[in-house]
Amino acid sequence: xxxxxxxxxxxxxxxxxxxxxxxxxxxxxxxxxxxxxxxxxxxxxxxxxxxxxxxxxxxxxxxxxxxxxxxxxxxxxxxxxxxxxxxxxxxxxxxxxxxxxxxxxxxxxxxxxxx
Amino acid sequence: xxxxxxxxxxxxxxxxxxxxxxxxxxxxxxxxxxxxxxxxxxxxxxxxxxxxxxxxxxxxxxxxxxxxxxxxxxxxxxxxxxxxxxxxxxxxxxxxxxxxxxxxxxxxxxxxxxxxx
Numbered sequence: 053x054x055x056x057x058x059x060x061x062x063x064x065x066x067x068x069x070x071x072x073x074x075x076x077x078x079x080x081x082x083x084x085x086x087x088x089x090x091x092x093x094x095x096x097x098x099x100x101x102x103x104x105x106x107x108x109x110x111x112x113x114x115x116x117x118x119x120x121x122x123x124x125x126x127x128x129x130x131x132x133x134x135x136x137x138x139x140x141x142x143x144x145x146x147x148x149x150x151x152x153x154x155x156x157x158x159x160x161x162x163x164x165x166x167x
Numbered sequence: 168x169x170x171x172x173x174x175x176x177x178x179x180x181x182x183x184x185x186x187x188x189x190x191x192x193x194x195x196x197x198x199x200x201x202x203x204x205x206x207x208x209x210x211x212x213x214x215x216x217x218x219x220x221x222x223x224x225x226x227x228x229x230x231x232x233x234x235x236x237x238x239x240x241x242x243x244x245x246x247x248x249x250x251x252x253x254x255x256x257x258x259x260x261x262x263x264x265x266x267x268x269x270x271x272x273x274x275x276x277x278x279x280x281x282x283x284x
Binding site: 086088093094095096097098141145154155156157158159160162 | 173201208209210211213216260262273274275276277278280
């Protein structure tokens with residue numbers, strides 16, 4: 053079945069450090085891939101997405117490239133800020149699935165950025 | 168952009184009572200909405216898929232009679248936790264699809280923190 057695996061957290065970084073959060077997936081068909089961010093006490097916000105192999109999603113300085121050969125969608129940011137502290141979720145949806153529209157989430161990675 | 172409003176944002180109820188959570192798409196029609204449950208420091212678990220005008224599709228292990236879902240219009244889905252117990256305490260989040268799901272057309276509500284005492 054389809055699944056998403058993220059690196060375990062928490063990830064603790066100093067401000068302006070480089071961030072990588074690893075995400076790998078297992079899926080049938082050709083899934084779309086997403087990164088969502090959840091700030092404390094809030095719902096999820098779409099951070100970026102990629103719908104096909106080699107696509108690069110980007111937003112607010114974050115980037116992730118859809119790598120079909122390694123089934124990965126790692127999240128990166130060159131210089132993190134304290135305000136980036138949140139929980140990050142990698143997710144996939146499989147348009148070919150009979151359960152059309154379901155999102156499958158990774159376990160989430162908590163990022164803590166210290167001043 | 169697409170906005171999903173979820174209400175209430177938090178609720179405290181006594182054991183044995185029922186609680187209704189609303190999920191509204193404010194500026195688009197959502198034929199499909201999803202209800203998730205999130206335990207502390209854990210990922211989101213899909214509970215059910217709600218389709219306008221038809222019965223919800225529940226994930227394996229989710230009690231249909233306990234978590235009643237109604238999607239009576241293209242802009243409103245409700246989740247009712249019936250005969251709530253402390254173990255039902257959790258963070259519930261809804262999402263709605265706008266357009267083709269594979270193009271990131273998901274919009275999430277801000278979530279409801281349910282505490283059963």
